[in-house]
Every structure is written in C-alpha cells, then in structure tokens.
Amino acid sequence: MRIDKFLKVSRIIKRRTVAKEACDLGRVEVGGRPAKAGTEVSIGDEIVVHFGNSDLRVRVLALTESTKKEDATNLYEII
Numbered sequence: 001m002r003i004d005k006f007l008k009v010s011r012i013i014k015r016r017t018v019a020k021e022a023c024d025l026g027r028v029e030v031g032g033r034p035a036k037a038g039t040e041v042s043i044g045d046e047i048v049v050h051f052g053n054s055d056l057r058v059r060v061l062a063l064t065e066s067t068k069k070e071d072a073t074n075l076y077e078i079i
Contacts, residue, residue: 002041031045
C-alpha cells in the first residue's frame with residue numbers, strides 16, 4: 001500500500017492530498033529514509049511523521065483498503 005493512502009486510511013492525516021504534500025516536503029520517513037507519496041508500506045514498517053515541533057512515530061500493524069473510524073487505530077501502534 002502507498003504511504004499516502006495508509007496515512008489517510010489510518011487517519012493519521014485526514015486527507016490523501018495533505019499526506020502527499022507532507023511526503024513531498026520530506027516530513028514523512030519510512031524506515032529512517034524520507035518517503036515519497038508512492039513509497040510502499042508493509043506490516044512492521046516504522047513511520048515517522050514530523051508535525052511542526054513534534055514527531056509521531058508509529059509501527060504498521062495491518063493494511064486495509066478502507067476502515068471505519070473506530071477501527072483506524074488498530075492499523076498502527078505508537079512507539
């Protein structure tokens with residue numbers, strides 16, 4: 001699954017276009033490397049998203065094409 005789609009489906013970032021912009025600006029890392037919007041994500045990958053002065057570090061637990069709002073937090077764990 002593409003990183004921009006995962007960020008949207010998991011509700012870490014609300015919109016896919018915003019997730020794509022964050023990737024293009026270098027604010028998203030997968031496995032310690034800057035990620036482009038098309039970077040493939042797999043289960044077990046560590047993602048870091050830089051939000052202003054804070055960073056969000058998560059580990060991918062599951063990949064689904066769509067999910068309910070209540071189940072979105074089951075796709076990742078904060079580390």
